[in-house]
Amino acid sequence: MKIEYFRCFLDLAITLNFTDTAEMNFTTQSNISKRIINLEKELDATLFLREHRKITLTDAGKAMIPYAKKIMSDYYALNQAILTFQNSKGSIIKMGAIPVMANYNLAGLIAEFCRNYPDVLLEVKEIESINLLRELDEGIYDIAFIRIFDANLDKYEKITFEFDKFALVLPQSHPLAKKKMIPLLELKDELFFQLDKNTLLFDLFYSTCENAGFKAKIGYRGTRIDNILDFVSNGMGISLIMENSVKFINYPGIVVIPIDIIVRSELVFIRSKSKEHSSASNIFWEYLSQKSSHRL
Numbered sequence: 001m002k003i004e005y006f007r008c009f010l011d012l013a014i015t016l017n018f019t020d021t022a023e024m025n026f027t028t029q030s031n032i033s034k035r036i037i038n039l040e041k042e043l044d045a046t047l048f049l050r051e052h053r054k055i056t057l058t059d060a061g062k063a064m065i066p067y068a069k070k071i072m073s074d075y076y077a078l079n080q081a082i083l084t085f086q087n088s089k090g091s092i093i094k095m096g097a098i099p100v101m102a103n104y105n106l107a108g109l110i111a112e113f114c115r116n117y118p119d120v121l122l123e124v125k126e127i128e129s130i131n132l133l134r135e136l137d138e139g140i141y142d143i144a145f146i147r148i149f150d151a152n153l154d155k156y157e158k159i160t161f162e163f164d165k166f167a168l169v170l171p172q173s174h175p176l177a178k179k180k181m182i183p184l185l186e187l188k189d190e191l192f193f194q195l196d197k198n199t200l201l202f203d204l205f206y207s208t209c210e211n212a213g214f215k216a217k218i219g220y221r222g223t224r225i226d227n228i229l230d231f232v233s234n235g236m237g238i239s240l241i242m243e244n245s246v247k248f249i250n251y252p253g254i255v256v257i258p259i260d261i262i263v264r265s266e267l268v269f270i271r272s273k274s275k276e277h278s279s280a281s282n283i284f285w286e287y288l289s290q291k292s293s294h295r296l
Contacts, residue, residue, distance in 0.1 A: 003075055005039040006068045008032050009047065013065055016055045075138065092121045093281050096135060097145035098199070099126040103225065103245040104162060104267060106145065113287050120280045128198040128223065136272070142281045143271045143288075147242075149204065149264075156270040159285070161292045166208065166263040167243035167256050169228075171235045176257070183260045184240075188214035191237035193228045196221040205240050208263050229254060 012021045012032065022029045040047050047061035101107050101124075114122055127135065129146055136144045145161070168187070170177050176186070192209075194216075195201045202221065209216040219237045222228065228239050229246070233253030242265060246256050269288050271277065277285070 001039070001042050002035075003071075005035050005042075006071050008035045009039055009061075009064065010068050010072065012036060012048065012055070013057060013061065016057075018055070072138075091119060091280060092123065093143065093278070093284050094123045094125075094141045095143045095145065096125055096127050096132050096141040098129050098132060098147055099223070100147075100225075100245055100267075101126065101145070103249060106161075109288075109291055113284060116287075117280075117283065120284070122284070129200040130198050136270070139275075142275075142277065143269055143285070145267070145269055147200070147265050147267050149266070153268075153270060155273055157273055157285075159269040159289050159292050160266055161269060161288075162244065162267045164242040164244045164265050164267060165258075166205070166240050166261070167246070167258050169232050169239040169241055169246055170255050170257060171232055171238075172253055172255055173235060174238070174255075177255045179257060181258045181260060184209065184212040185214060187238065188212075190217070191219040192216045193220040193231045193237045193239045194218065195225065195228065195241070196223060198223055201242070204263065208240070208261060212261060225249070226251075 008021060012018070015021050018029045018032050022032045036048065043060075043064075045060040045064075046058050047064055049056045049058055097106070101110075110122065110124065114120070125141075132141075132144050132146050135141060147164075168182055168184075176182055188209075192205075194205055197203065206216055220228065220231060225241065225245065226249070228241070229249065229251040231237060232239055233251065240259070243256060243258070246254075269285075269292070271281075271285065
């Protein structure tokens with residue numbers, strides 16, 4: 001019985017929607033369905049009723065919830081214990097990061113640390129925002145690099161790396177491309193190409209457009225900024241993206257213009273306040289603190 005079965009069960013018990021659960025776990029709907037079916041087979045019990053495209057918990061499913069939560073809690077405690085033991089050697093640091101490292105020149109900062117501390121193994125994995133905090137809490141990572149808005153981070157230590165804000169990305173041939181600032185409402189009839197829900201930016205984009213007075217028309221949703229910029233540069237549509245994440249790329253054929261609504265984000269390094277960190281992790285944390293303070 002695999003641990004991801006219990007994670008998917010708890011997520012599905014909350015969403016009661018296979019598509020939403022798949023997005024939360026950065027996988028496909030069919031994979032979620034297979035995990036739930038496998039869990040039901042191993043338990044020899046039906047956990048969810050699937051009728052007329054509606055999903056509900058069975059009595060067995062409801063009874064399962066506290067036990068699944070305890071299993072996940074014990075799994076988290078196990079990860080904490082093992083990682084603390086491993087890191088006491090002071091040689092391994094595991095960092096999860098949203099996939100924008102190149103956009104903010106984070107790779108250069110990491111490379112400099114590795115040159116200065118060749119005995120420390122720094123393992124970095126890119127992962128979408130929707131899963132990153134949870135996996136940090138589960139002890140999979142020592143440190144996370146993530147974008148936040150007004151999130152409650154009381155249980156984490158935080159280093160602010162950079163601030164950013166929404167800006168419009170237009171093709172150079174667009175009639176508004178030479179403006180210094182554009183009211184978002186002027187773009188109500190445009191076709192938008194956006195990062196999808198796994199990045200946690202799509203809902204914010206959509207609500208920003210609604211606050212401006214219109215419902216955005218979507219031509220594309222994806223996880224890669226370069227695909228979006230390629231569409232825009234070819235005149236397919238426009239995009240509302242975090243400004244600095246685009247400027248670092250220097251993509252041809254586009255212009256980046258501020259909008260009249262300020263929606264600011266904060267790019268941060270975070271780690272758990274409750275975890276006992278290794279000496280190597282503490283060295284890296286101090287390095288990040290010094291480098292980040294010089295940027296702001």
